[in-house]
Amino acid sequence: MKVGLLYSRIRRDEKLLLSELRDRGHEVAKIDVRDEQFGLSDPPESFESVDIVVDRCLATSRSLYITRFLDAYDVPVVNSAATADVCSDKVKNSLALERAGVPTPATEVAFTTDSALETIEAFGYPCVIKPVVGSWGRLMAKVESRSAAEAILEHKATLGHYQHKVFYVQEFVEKPGRDIRVVAVDGEPIAAMTRSSDHWLTNAAKGADVQPFEVDDRVRELVATASEAVGGGLLGVDLMETGVSEPDDSETRETGSHADYTVHEINHTVEFKALNDAVDVDVPAAAVDWLESNVERGTEATV
Amino acid sequence: MADMITTEDPLTGEEIEIPADVEAGEIVDSPATGAELEVISVDPVTLEEAPELEEDWGE
Numbered sequence: 001m002k003v004g005l006l007y008s009r010i011r012r013d014e015k016l017l018l019s020e021l022r023d024r025g026h027e028v029a030k031i032d033v034r035d036e037q038f039g040l041s042d043p044p045e046s047f048e049s050v051d052i053v054v055d056r057c058l059a060t061s062r063s064l065y066i067t068r069f070l071d072a073y074d075v076p077v078v079n080s081a082a083t084a085d086v087c088s089d090k091v092k093n094s095l096a097l098e099r100a101g102v103p104t105p106a107t108e109v110a111f112t113t114d115s116a117l118e119t120i121e122a123f124g125y126p127c128v129i130k131p132v133v134g135s136w137g138r139l140m141a142k143v144e145s146r147s148a149a150e151a152i153l154e155h156k157a158t159l160g161h162y163q164h165k166v167f168y169v170q171e172f173v174e175k176p177g178r179d180i181r182v183v184a185v186d187g188e189p190i191a192a193m194t195r196s197s198d199h200w201l202t203n204a205a206k207g208a209d210v211q212p213f214e215v216d217d218r219v220r221e222l223v224a225t226a227s228e229a230v231g232g233g234l235l236g237v238d239l240m241e242t243g244v245s246e247p248d249d250s251e252t253r254e255t256g257s258h259a260d261y262t263v264h265e266i267n268h269t270v271e272f273k274a275l276n277d278a279v280d281v282d283v284p285a286a287a288v289d290w291l292e293s294n295v296e297r298g299t300e301a302t303v
Numbered sequence: 304m305a306d307m308i309t310t311e312d313p314l315t316g317e318e319i320e321i322p323a324d325v326e327a328g329e330i331v332d333s334p335a336t337g338a339e340l341e342v343i344s345v346d347p348v349t350l351e352e353a354p355e356l357e358e359d360w361g362e
């Protein structure tokens with residue numbers, strides 16, 4: 001098959017994908033989004049004769065528009081424009097999870113500093129403020145007092161661009177010092193890991209310690225439902241364990257029992273290098289298996 | 304060790320060594336300064352300072 005890989009940076013994730021594709025003898029067109037121009041009716045030349053495009057754009061804005069263009073040109077793209085739309089925005093993400101009946105942290109959105117402060121006071125301390133767009137734990141705030149809340153809101157209102165005036169406030173989940181990342185294709189887990197840190201942000205990009213995680217039936221069920229809720233695809237589903245007996249105790253937190261999980265986020269251009277290093281599963285190989293089956297299905301559908 | 308090639312650091316003009324199997328678009332860390340460099344072309348390899356991360360970047 002011929003795969004178009006849309007990118008603006010080739011990171012280790014993209015490199016792993018590229019080598020897997022080439023090793024299997026697939027033709028790969030690397031498409032640097034920065035060089036392309038998109039018209040309304042016909043795809044740019046670089047997209048000619050590709051069987052499927054893999055969107056690996058780092059910039060959300062680019063990813064959102066280009067997947068729309070590809071839809072309009074009838075060029076198959078993963079993940080889809082609809083999935084990118086829901087996953088790139090934390091508000092849409094939360095709404096989709098709630099609607100699908102997937103447990104997700106209690107969240108409220110307010111549009112002025114006054115109403116946001118009311119929301120925060122109602123949640124109590126600590127609670128969390130997140131930017132609606134963004135990643136890698138950047139610009140996330142754990143709010144521990146009213147005076148901190150006031151300062152953060154004022155900063156956001158004064159210094160941020162308009163998206164920071166959408167105040168996304170969330171309950172603080174007393175997780176056991178770690179969260180769980182599951183990478184799945186159309187709801188079927190490929191592999192999973194925990195990300196542990198003494199900091200409340202446990203992003204791998206922030207240097208959290210990663211360990212393989214064995215997917216249990218409940219996680220499997222939640223991942224399937226969550227994936228469907230955002231339109232499927234190659235996704236990173238992030239969960240936290242809830243109802244942990246002693247979340248602050250580092251001895252018990254790794255082994256301690258918990259009541260359930262809550263899904264805080266689904267990522268649509270998922271990074272998998274950390275996961276690939278942490279587990280025995282060959283993550284890029286599983287991703288390429290899935291791409292191949294996508295193309296096969298697409299070909300069957302058109303004959 | 305992977306094969307290395309020698310090329311010029313665009314920020315300092317120093318000779319630096321980077322892996323021989325880099326691809327266009329790849330980001331490498333300069334062994335001289337630690338700065339992120341983007342591979343603009345291969346054969347011969349030319350590097351430029353990588354663009355800054357933007358706020359809407361992420362996974």
Ligand SMILES: Nc1ncnc2c1ncn2[C@@H]1O[C@H](COP(=O)(O)OP(=O)(O)OP(=O)(O)O)[C@@H](O)[C@H]1O
Nearest residue numbers: 105135136137138170171172173179201202203265
């Ligand atoms: N409500 C919460 N309560 C406690 N911890 C949280 C909460 N929400 C997020 N976290 C922690 O903060 C980290 C980052 O959260 P989140 O995934 O929402 O941010 P992000 O910047 O979108 O990250 P990503 O790179 O996964 O897209 C998570 O790994 C988790 O450990």
